[in-house]
Amino acid sequence: MxxxxxxxxxxxxxxxxxxxxxxxxxxxxxxxxxxxxxxxxxxxxxxxxxxxxxxxxxxxxxxxxxxxxxxxxxxxxxxxxxxxxxxxxxNPIELYTLAADLDRYADVLRDLADRLDTIRDGGQ
Structure with a gap:
């Protein structure tokens, strides 16, 4: 030690x-x-x-x-x-909450990427 x-x-x-x-x-x-x-x-x-x-x-x-x-x-x-x-x-709980929020925000970005991909391919 x-x-x-x-x-x-x-x-x-x-x-x-x-x-x-x-x-x-x-x-x-x-x-x-x-x-x-x-x-x-x-x-x-x-x-x-x-x-x-x-x-x-x-x-x-x-x-x-x-x-x-x-x-x-x-x-x-x-x-x-x-x-x-x-x-x-x-504190640790608030940091875990921030990480969970960032996970949800990442999901929003992935959803937008999927929609944008569809739009760019001519779909609706």
Missing amino acids: TEPRAITLTTSDHGDVSLPEPWWCSGHSHHDPLSLRADLIHAGPTRDLVHRGQTLLSVEIVQSPYADSSDPHLGGRTPGVSVHPLGETL
Whole structure:
């Protein structure tokens, strides 16, 4: 078993803050030392869902260990998945719901492709 990693980040309101770093965190290369402690965030690797060079969704596991927001969709102390451009952090149930919605949307696109194929072949 590996020892838990720790990271020390400078904040504008609490100075240097040491905190455990989860195994899934990609690091803090974009950390701004003028950040507030409540805005410190652990983030995993970003996964972009791309079609024809355009990013449709970007997702990453995130956690804000000192968050003071009571709205879990803005991120919080419990890890979640940040979804952009949705602009929300989702828990596992909400993420499964989003996946199910995307499945239904894929069905709509397949139905439209079938109709378009029929139209282009001269059918009705």
